Amino acid sequence: MKLLSKMVNCTINNKSINVEAGTTVLEAAKKVGIHIPTLCHLDLHDVGVVNQNANCRICLVENESRGNLIPSCAEKVTDGMVIQTDSIKAVMARRTSLELILSNHPKDCLTCVKNLDCELQSLASEMNIKEIRYQGEMMNHPKDFTSPAIEKDSNKCIMCRRCVTMCDEVQTVGILSPLNRGFDVVVATAFHLDFNDTSCTYCGQCVSVCPTAALAEKTSTPSIWRRLNDPQKHVVVQIAPAVRVALAEEFGYEPGHISTGKIVSALKRIGFDAVFDTNFGADLTIIEEAHELIERIETGGHLPMLTSCCPAWVQFFEHQFPDLLDIPSSCKSPQQMVGAISKTYYAEKKGIDPKDIVMVSLMPCVAKKAEAARLEFTRDGYPDVDFVMTTREAAKMIKEAAIEFKQLKDQSFDDLMGESTGAAALFGTTGGVIEAACRTAYESITGKELKNVEFDELRGFDGVRKATIKIGDLDLSIGITHGLGNTRKLLEAIRRKEVKFDAIEIMACPGGCIGGGGQPYHHGNIDILKKRQQALYKIDRHAMIRKSHDNEMVQALYEHFLKEPGSDIAHRLLHTKYQPKERI
Amino acid sequence: MLLVNSLNDLKQWKKNVLKRKKYTMTLVVCAGTSCLSSESDLIIAMLKNAIEKNQLDAEIQVKPVGCLRFCGIGPLIVIEPDQTTYMKVTLKDVDDIVKLHLIQGEVVERLLYRGDNDELISTITEIPFYKKQRRIALKNVGLIDPRDIDEYIAHDGYLALGKSILSSTPEAVIDTLKQSGLRGRGGGGFPTGLKWAYTAAVKSNEKYVICNADEGDPGAFMDRSIIEGDPHALIEAMTLAGYAIGADQGYVYIRAEYAISIEPLELALKTSKEHGFLGKNILGSDFSFNIDIKLGAGAFVCGEETALIRSMEGHRGEPDKKPPFPSESGFRGKPSVVNNVETFVNVPVIIREGAAWFSSIGTDNSKGTKVFALAGNIKNIGLVEVPMGTTFREIVYDVGGGHPNGKKIKGVQIGGPSGGVITEDYFDTPIDYDSLTAIGAMMGSGGMIVMDEDNDMVEIAKFYLDFTQEESCGKCTPCRIGTKRMYEILERLVNMEGDPKDLERLETLGINIKNASLCGLGQTAPNPVLSTMQFFREEYEAYAYRTKRTTYAVDAKKCIGCTKCARVCPVQCIEGKVREVHRVIESDCIACGACYEACPVDAIIKP
Amino acid sequence: MIPNILDSKSLDKDLLRKLSDYINGLEGDKQEQLIHVLHKAQELFGYLPYNLQLFVARKLDLSGAKVNGVVTFYSFFNEEPTGKYTVSVCMGTACFVKGAEKVLNRILNSLSTEKNKITEDGLFTVKDVRCIGACGLAPIVTVNEKVYGNVTVGDVEKILEKYRGDRVVSE
Numbered sequence A: 001m002k003l004l005s006k007m008v009n010c011t012i013n014n015k016s017i018n019v020e021a022g023t024t025v026l027e028a029a030k031k032v033g034i035h036i037p038t039l040c041h042l043d044l045h046d047v048g049v050v051n052q053n054a055n056c057r058i059c060l061v062e063n064e065s066r067g068n069l070i071p072s073c074a075e076k077v078t079d080g081m082v083i084q085t086d087s088i089k090a091v092m093a094r095r096t097s098l099e100l101i102l103s104n105h106p107k108d109c110l111t112c113v114k115n116l117d118c119e120l121q122s123l124a125s126e127m128n129i130k131e132i133r134y135q136g137e138m139m140n141h142p143k144d145f146t147s148p149a150i151e152k153d154s155n156k157c158i159m160c161r162r163c164v165t166m167c168d169e170v171q172t173v174g175i176l177s178p179l180n181r182g183f184d185v186v187v188a189t190a191f192h193l194d195f196n197d198t199s200c201t202y203c204g205q206c207v208s209v210c211p212t213a214a215l216a217e218k219t220s221t222p223s224i225w226r227r228l229n230d231p232q233k234h235v236v237v238q239i240a241p242a243v244r245v246a247l248a249e250e251f252g253y254e255p256g257h258i259s260t261g262k263i264v265s266a267l268k269r270i271g272f273d274a275v276f277d278t279n280f281g282a283d284l285t286i287i288e289e290a291h292e293l294i295e296r297i298e299t300g301g302h303l304p305m306l307t308s309c310c311p312a313w314v315q316f317f318e319h320q321f322p323d324l325l326d327i328p329s330s331c332k333s334p335q336q337m338v339g340a341i342s343k344t345y346y347a348e349k350k351g352i353d354p355k356d357i358v359m360v361s362l363m364p365c366v367a368k369k370a371e372a373a374r375l376e377f378t379r380d381g382y383p384d385v386d387f388v389m390t391t392r393e394a395a396k397m398i399k400e401a402a403i404e405f406k407q408l409k410d411q412s413f414d415d416l417m418g419e420s421t422g423a424a425a426l427f428g429t430t431g432g433v434i435e436a437a438c439r440t441a442y443e444s445i446t447g448k449e450l451k452n453v454e455f456d457e458l459r460g461f462d463g464v465r466k467a468t469i470k471i472g473d474l475d476l477s478i479g480i481t482h483g484l485g486n487t488r489k490l491l492e493a494i495r496r497k498e499v500k501f502d503a504i505e506i507m508a509c510p511g512g513c514i515g516g517g518g519q520p521y522h523h524g525n526i527d528i529l530k531k532r533q534q535a536l537y538k539i540d541r542h543a544m545i546r547k548s549h550d551n552e553m554v555q556a557l558y559e560h561f562l563k564e565p566g567s568d569i570a571h572r573l574l575h576t577k578y579q580p581k582e583r584i
Numbered sequence B: 001m002l003l004v005n006s007l008n009d010l011k012q013w014k015k016n017v018l019k020r021k022k023y024t025m026t027l028v029v030c031a032g033t034s035c036l037s038s039e040s041d042l043i044i045a046m047l048k049n050a051i052e053k054n055q056l057d058a059e060i061q062v063k064p065v066g067c068l069r070f071c072g073i074g075p076l077i078v079i080e081p082d083q084t085t086y087m088k089v090t091l092k093d094v095d096d097i098v099k100l101h102l103i104q105g106e107v108v109e110r111l112l113y114r115g116d117n118d119e120l121i122s123t124i125t126e127i128p129f130y131k132k133q134r135r136i137a138l139k140n141v142g143l144i145d146p147r148d149i150d151e152y153i154a155h156d157g158y159l160a161l162g163k164s165i166l167s168s169t170p171e172a173v174i175d176t177l178k179q180s181g182l183r184g185r186g187g188g189g190f191p192t193g194l195k196w197a198y199t200a201a202v203k204s205n206e207k208y209v210i211c212n213a214d215e216g217d218p219g220a221f222m223d224r225s226i227i228e229g230d231p232h233a234l235i236e237a238m239t240l241a242g243y244a245i246g247a248d249q250g251y252v253y254i255r256a257e258y259a260i261s262i263e264p265l266e267l268a269l270k271t272s273k274e275h276g277f278l279g280k281n282i283l284g285s286d287f288s289f290n291i292d293i294k295l296g297a298g299a300f301v302c303g304e305e306t307a308l309i310r311s312m313e314g315h316r317g318e319p320d321k322k323p324p325f326p327s328e329s330g331f332r333g334k335p336s337v338v339n340n341v342e343t344f345v346n347v348p349v350i351i352r353e354g355a356a357w358f359s360s361i362g363t364d365n366s367k368g369t370k371v372f373a374l375a376g377n378i379k380n381i382g383l384v385e386v387p388m389g390t391t392f393r394e395i396v397y398d399v400g401g402g403h404p405n406g407k408k409i410k411g412v413q414i415g416g417p418s419g420g421v422i423t424e425d426y427f428d429t430p431i432d433y434d435s436l437t438a439i440g441a442m443m444g445s446g447g448m449i450v451m452d453e454d455n456d457m458v459e460i461a462k463f464y465l466d467f468t469q470e471e472s473c474g475k476c477t478p479c480r481i482g483t484k485r486m487y488e489i490l491e492r493l494v495n496m497e498g499d500p501k502d503l504e505r506l507e508t509l510g511i512n513i514k515n516a517s518l519c520g521l522g523q524t525a526p527n528p529v530l531s532t533m534q535f536f537r538e539e540y541e542a543y544a545y546r547t548k549r550t551t552y553a554v555d556a557k558k559c560i561g562c563t564k565c566a567r568v569c570p571v572q573c574i575e576g577k578v579r580e581v582h583r584v585i586e587s588d589c590i591a592c593g594a595c596y597e598a599c600p601v602d603a604i605i606k607p
Numbered sequence C: 001m002i003p004n005i006l007d008s009k010s011l012d013k014d015l016l017r018k019l020s021d022y023i024n025g026l027e028g029d030k031q032e033q034l035i036h037v038l039h040k041a042q043e044l045f046g047y048l049p050y051n052l053q054l055f056v057a058r059k060l061d062l063s064g065a066k067v068n069g070v071v072t073f074y075s076f077f078n079e080e081p082t083g084k085y086t087v088s089v090c091m092g093t094a095c096f097v098k099g100a101e102k103v104l105n106r107i108l109n110s111l112s113t114e115k116n117k118i119t120e121d122g123l124f125t126v127k128d129v130r131c132i133g134a135c136g137l138a139p140i141v142t143v144n145e146k147v148y149g150n151v152t153v154g155d156v157e158k159i160l161e162k163y164r165g166d167r168v169v170s171e
C-alpha cells in the first residue's frame, strides 16, 4: 500500500515541475527531459540498493535559491527550489571534478578491457575534455591478478564505491572497503590481501557495477584461442541458459532477444569442434537433485535441501556458514556435470582421449571461472571444465573473429549433449531451478502427469519468496532467495530454527544468472534483467519438452552410462563435498 | 555522599561551602596542559610538601586550577588574596616562594611580570594581557579547582540546571537561548536556540546530545582548557540540552590526543552522578540523563558533525551529505544536537543571568564573547576571551602585546585551515561572524596565529594545504584529488619549478574545490591559499617568475666581519676575512639558516 | 587456507585473553564500539598487526575489510610496531610558525630515520602530530608522555640523549 504522497513544486532550468516529495533533483530533471551527467550514482531500486553517497561530484547543479551547488543524484527536491543544471558555476565544477579524476587515471583506453564500454570514458567524451590542466602524482597500487575469476587494477578506481555498496549491502560479504584516507584512499580488500586469500564468492556483482576497469573478470580468451589453434585438441563448448537471452545485446539487439541459434553458429565459425547445451546439464542436475531430495524426504535426511548450482553461493556458505555444510545438495552444477560427462561418456563415444578434450563453457557468470578451477573438480589430472568465458568475453571473441553476428543463420547444438527442456532454460532466473525440480519431483512422487507445468507462485523478482507446492498429499514448502544478503537472512533464520522449509533455491546474483557478473553491463538499468527473465520464460513456453526427466538425451545417458540417478558412477562424476573455509 | 534532591538542597550546599573556614592564603597554581609540560605538577607537589614541613598547612592552601590563560609565561602562580602573580616558575623557585613570600611576607621580584617599560607588575589584574578580556565561557577556568565539585557549587554551579528542570519548561530554556542570540562557537555560527528547537520539534523516542570536543584546528586549545578547567559546566550544559530537546543520553566526543583532559572530565562525570546531577531522576525530578565519553582516534575531519557521528558509530569518519541534518537524523539515525564545547558552557550562564544580559554583550548579530587561542609570533601567548566586536588591533596589540621583538606583523591567520589571513589593513575590523565573512575570512573555532615579516606566506599556505590534503577523508573527488593538486602546485612554486600559469591554476582549482566539495573541509580548504594570494600576490609571483632569492645573503652594510657565520656554515659557502664584509656563495648555499642564527648583528638576510 | 600474516596463533595469549575479556564486558552494541576496542587492543599490544585486526573483526562479527578500513583511516592507529619511545613533533600552526619543521628534520637526521618508521635499535619512532594543546610553549616535542616546550634545533641532542642506548633513565 502506498500512502498518499505529498507533491512538491520546483523549477529546473526555468521549467516548472510537480513531483512527489522524496524525488531527487536528478529524477525530477529526467522527468522534464533534462539530462544531468552522473558517475558514482547507481540506483538498483528493484534490488533495493542505491549508491547515493554523492562522492564523485559529477552531477552537481546549482541551487539558485541558495546559490550553492548540490549533488542532484542525492539531494531531494524541496518546495520552491530553483535549479539551474547548466550554470557556469555548475558546469565548471563538474568539469573540474572530471579533470581531477582523469589526472589520477591511467588513460590507457586503447588496451583496456572497458574500452567503449566504460562510463568514465563516455563521460570524458560527453564533457568534451581535451586537456587536463592539473597533472600530478598518480595512484600506484599493485594489481591483483591472482584470483581465477576477478582482476583488480586499483589504479583505474575512481572511488565511486558502487562495488562496496554491492558487496556490503546486497551481498553482505564485506570483501571491499575504502582503506587509508585522503589521496591515498583505495578501495581494496582487507590488508590488501589477494582476492584468493579472502572469502570473496566471486559473484562478480562488484564487477557488474564498476564504471571503469578497476574490477573486471579475468579473461580466458587468449588461452581459448590457443587451444582452438592446436590441432591436437578437440575443443568443445557449452552455453549456459542465461547467455542466450543476453549476448545479443552486445550486437545492438534489445535486451531479452533470444539468439541461441546464432550463438551456436558463431561458436562453430570460431572453430569449436562441438557446441553443447549447459541446459542438458541442467536437466541432468534436476534428475540427480530431485532424486536426492526425495531420498532425503523419505529417509528423514537433512532438510531443507538447498540447491548448489550457483558457485558463488557455494563459496558463500563454505566461508560464512561452515556449520551448515550438510544442507546443500551434493550435486555439482550443470556446468561441471557437462564437463565431467564430456570427458567420460562423450570421450568414450567419440573415441577421443579425454586429455585432448578441452571443455570451454560460456557463462553469464564470473564465479564459474573459480568453480572450474576448484581442485575437487579435477579427476585423473584433468579438470571437468578447462576454461570459462563470460557472455561479454564471448561477444568480444565473436567481434575479434570478425563475424557479423546479425547475419548469422541459426544452427543447433551437437548430439549427445545438445537436447534440453524448457525446465532447464529456467535455470537462468531466480526461481527457475526449483520450478524445474518441482516438475520432475511431482511426476516421480505422484507417478501422475503434471498438466500445468508453470508454477506462478515460484516466479517473480522479490528477494525472498516462499511458497507451498502440493505434490500429491505432500505439502512441499519452498523458499527462494536471490542476492546473498537475502540469503544470509534466510540462513540465519534456519540456523536459529525459526523457519522450516523442505527445499530452498539460492542464486547469488540479483535476479539469478540473468543478472550474472559476466553479463553485458546493465549500467544500472535493472529493467534489462526483467526482459532477460521474460525471454527465459518464453523459451520454456515454446519448448517441445518442458520437464527435465523427459529429455531423451539425458535418458540415453542414464541408459548407456550412468545407470540410474544416484548410482555409484553418478556419485563419482556428478556429486561433490564441501569444505569449511575461513571468514575474512 | 550528598544527594541533591531539590533546589533548596543545592542552595544549602552552596551556603555550606561559602561558610567553610577560609585559608589566610591560597596558592593558585596553573595545572593546564602548557604549564603541566613545564612541570607545574611537580611544583604543586613541592609547594605542598614545603608548606606541610613548615607547618603552614592550616593556614595556606595550594589549589591546582585549569589554564590561567597566559600560557606563554607559565607556569603561573597567583597568590590569593592579594593576587601576587609569579610567572615562569621553575622547581628551583619553590624554595624562594616559600621562604620569602609565605614565611617572610616578601615578594619574589624576579618572578614578577615585567611591563613594556620593564616595570614590575605584581598582580594579575594589572597585567595588560588580562585587561580587555571578559569571561563568560572561561568564567571558572583558572579560578576553581576542577576536581572539587564544591568549588563549582560555590560559583553557582548546577543552579541553572536546577531552576530549569524544577521550575521551568524545555520550551522556556529554548526560548531563552533563542533570545540570547547565542551562536555556535564551533565554526559555523549557527544559532544555538534554533538548533535545539529543531531537534526538540522532531518526534522520536530516542534523541542524543553530542558535545563536539574534537578541537581539530592545529593551534587552538580553547575547548581542552574548558574541559580541563571547568568540566562541570560542560556537564551542566549538556544536561540542560537533554532536558530542552527531550534526550536522555549525551556523549562527549573527544580527540584521543587529549588523553589527559579526559581524566578530569571522567572524575567530574562520576561526582556529578553521585550527587544526583546526572543519572536517574535528576535533582528529584522525573528527568533522567546520562553522559558517556566517545574517543576519537586522530582525524581532523571528525570535527565535522556528520563525520563525528559516523565515527561515534564505529565507522570511518567520513562526512555524509546534508540534508538530512543531525537534528533530524543524527547518531544512530536519531535526532541529535551537536554543539561545540564553548557553545555549551555559555548556556548555564545565559540561563542564570538571562537572555537580555547576554545579548547586551557583543554586536548586533554576534552576541556574547569569543575565546581565541592567540599564538604564533606574538608577545603574549595564551587564551583570550573578548566581547564580540573587539577589533584585531585590540587583540594583537593591547592584549597580545604586539611582536615579541618588535618586528612588523604581517597578518593574522584566523579560522585555522579553513580560514584566511587578515592583514594589517583590516586590523580595525570588529570580530564578529558577519564582518569576518564580509572580508572573506571566517570565525572558525578560535585559532588565531600571528605572522611576522619573516613568515613566507606561500610556505604558510602550503603548510595548511599539506594539512588539509592529509586530513581529507578522501571520499569526494574535488577534495581528495584537488587539494593534493593544489599542494603539488605550491610545492612546485616553492621549489622554483613553477610557472606563472600555476597561479591561474591555483585560483581556478581553489574556487572549484570550494564549490564542488561535499563537506566543510573541502569547501574551505582552499581558503588559506586564496586569501594569501589575494593579499600577498607578490610573494606568489616571486616564486612563479622565479625572481625570489632562495639563498641567504650578507647585508654588507651591517656585517662587522666577525666570521661567526662562516664558521657555522655546514657547506663552507661563506667567504670573507676577519673584520671584512663576508659574502655567501649563493650557488652552494643550502639555505639551512645556520648563519642567520649565528650572526650577532643581524647581518644575514633571509631568502 | 589462511595466510600466515592473519594467523592469530602468534599473538600473546595473555594479552589476547585480556582483550577478549574487555570485549566480552562491553555493554550495548559492540560493533559500534569498534574504535574503543581498537584503542584497547593498541594499548595492550602496542600496535595493530593484521592478525590482531582480524581477531577483533571476528570478535565483533565484522568483516576484516571493515576493521582494516577503520584502522587505516585514523592516524592514531599503527599497523607497524613503534619504538620504545615515540618522539612526536607538533606540527600545529603555532608550532609550525615557530620553526617546528626544522626541529623535526633535525630529529630525523639525528636518529637517521624517517617519519613513522621504527629505528633500527627499536628505541624510537618519530611522528608529526597536530596541535596537542600546549601552543603556549611552541614548538612542542613530546617523548612518550613527557612534554618539552620551546624546543629549538639546538635542544634536540640534549633531549634525545636522555633516551638513547643504555643511558635510558626511567621516567
Ligand SMILES: Cc1cc2nc3c(=O)[nH]c(=O)nc-3n(C[C@H](O)[C@H](O)[C@H](O)COP(=O)(O)O)c2cc1C
Residues within 6 Å of the ligand: B183, B184, B185, B186, B187, B188, B189, B190, B192, B212, B213, B214, B215, B216, B217, B300, B301, B302, B303, B304, B305, B306, B338, B339, B340, B341, B343, B344, B445, B519, B520, B521
Ligand atoms: C572539517 C571540519 C572540522 C570541524 N571541526 C570542529 C571542531 O573541531 N570542533 C567543533 O566544535 N566544531 C567543528 N566543526 C563544526 C561542526 O561541524 C559543527 O558545526 C559544530 O560542532 C556545531 O556546533 P556549534 O553550533 O556549537 O558550533 C568542524 C567542521 C568542519 C567542516
Ligand code: SF4
Residues within 6 Å of the ligand: A105, A106, A107, A108, A109, A110, A112, A113, A114, A115, A116, A118, A119, A120, A121, A156, A212, A213, A214
Ligand atoms: S577504465 Fe575506462 S577510462 Fe580508464 S583506461 Fe579503461 S576504458 Fe579508459
Ligand code: SF4
Residues within 6 Å of the ligand: A150, A166, A167, A171, A173, A174, A175, A176, A199, A200, A201, A202, A203, A204, A205, A206, A207
Ligand atoms: S565478487 Fe562478490 S563477494 Fe567478491 S568482492 Fe565482488 S561482490 Fe564481493
Ligand code: SF4
Residues within 6 Å of the ligand: A156, A157, A158, A159, A160, A161, A162, A163, A164, A187, A206, A209, A210, A211, A212, A214, A215
Ligand atoms: S573498484 Fe570500481 S566500483 Fe569499486 S570504487 Fe573503484 S571504480 Fe567504483
Ligand code: SF4
Residues within 6 Å of the ligand: A202, A203, A309, A310, A311, A312, A313, A364, A365, A366, A367, A368, A507, A508, A509, A512, A513, A514, A515, A516, A517
Ligand atoms: S547466480 Fe548465476 S551468474 Fe550469479 S554467481 Fe550464481 S551461477 Fe553465477
Ligand code: SF4
Residues within 6 Å of the ligand: B301, B318, B319, B471, B472, B473, B474, B475, B476, B477, B479, B480, B517, B518, B519, B520, B521, B522, B523
Ligand atoms: S570535502 Fe574532503 S573531507 Fe569532506 S567529504 Fe569530501 S573528501 Fe571528505
Ligand code: SF4
Residues within 6 Å of the ligand: B551, B552, B568, B569, B570, B571, B572, B573, B574, B584, B588, B589, B590, B591, B592, B593, B594, B595, B596
Ligand atoms: S644558509 Fe646555511 S648553507 Fe647557506 S650560507 Fe648560511 S650557513 Fe651556509
Ligand code: SF4
Residues within 6 Å of the ligand: B554, B555, B558, B559, B560, B561, B562, B563, B564, B565, B566, B581, B582, B598, B599, B600, B601, B602, B603, B604
Ligand atoms: S656573522 Fe654576521 S657580522 Fe659576522 S661575519 Fe657573518 S655576516 Fe658578518
Ligand code: FES
Residues within 6 Å of the ligand: A037, A038, A039, A040, A041, A053, A054, A055, A056, A057, A058, A059, A060, A071, A072, A073, A074
Ligand atoms: S553522481 Fe551524483 S555525486 Fe556522483
Ligand code: FES
Residues within 6 Å of the ligand: B030, B031, B032, B033, B034, B035, B036, B066, B067, B068, B069, B070, B071, B072, B074, B075, B076, B382, C136
Ligand atoms: S596552561 Fe597554564 S596558563 Fe595556560
Ligand code: FES
Residues within 6 Å of the ligand: B218, B219, B220, C090, C091, C092, C093, C094, C095, C096, C130, C131, C132, C133, C134, C135, C136, C138, C139, C140
Ligand atoms: S600548535 Fe603545537 S601545541 Fe598547538
